Amino acid sequence: MTHETRTRAKIGVLVPFTNTNLEADMMLMRCPDTTVHFQRMGGYDVDEIPGSDQMAGLGASDISHDLRMISGVRPDVVLYGCTSATLTHGPGFDADLAARIKAGSGAISLTAAGSLVAGIKALGATKVGFSSPYLGEINTQAMAFLAANGIETVKCADIGRELGNYGQGELTPEDVFDLACQADHPKAEAIVLSCTDLRAVEAVERIEARLGKPVVTSNQAMMFCLMRALGLPRHDALPGRLFDCL
Known part of the structure; x- marks a missing residue:
């Protein structure tokens, strides 16, 4: 061994x-x-x-x-x-x-x-599609956070309903794939999936294959x-x- x-x-x-x-x-x-x-x-x-x-x-x-x-x-x-x-x-x-x-x-x-910001910048992207399982107010703050770092959000997608502290982690990789596709936009150079409890890592390669764009997750x-x-x-x-x- x-x-x-x-x-x-x-x-x-x-x-x-x-x-x-x-x-x-x-x-x-x-x-x-x-x-x-x-x-x-x-x-x-x-x-x-x-x-x-x-x-x-x-x-x-x-x-x-x-x-x-x-x-x-x-x-x-x-x-x-x-x-x-x-x-x-x-x-x-x-x-x-x-x-x-x-x-x-x-x-x-x-x-x-x-790290999200560093990853986006490493790819050379300045315009992104942003998605998350957050409530709307946090998404607004997230877009402002990215903007303060020179990154424009050209489209934002959320899950469409309130999720509790366990609900975010219960979303499946298929749910994450759908969420990422909703955030796509012709001007988006990358897709961002924010939240450390989101099963995004398992969906990255499928999203990239479908959208033809790099994905950055937390x-x-x-x-x-x-x-x-x-x-x-x-x-x-x-x-x-x-x-x-x-």
């Missing part, structure tokens, strides 16, 4: 406590010889619809305990695994949170929202950014054209 060394990199991930898909996606995309370590974080009410106020509250919540816990594995990188928690506050807050996580963990720090973008930051090699389990930019 051949064993992995597990010495290439240690990846720490902060995960909202109701999220059921981020961990699975990170394990699907994990580079051989790396290990992935998760710390769940609270800061929101599981019974409330995850609107703008709740997600902004999560972003502003105290994560000092979570940082102490994830720091125990001496990670090389720490990911903040909720997109809407920081994009609801804007780019300045997102960058500040990343800096605070770096200071508290001693590791490279990447946020989901910041979890895929975080993996792309951490691989680029750590100099990790490309491997076969990486979905989408984004990884051509490594």
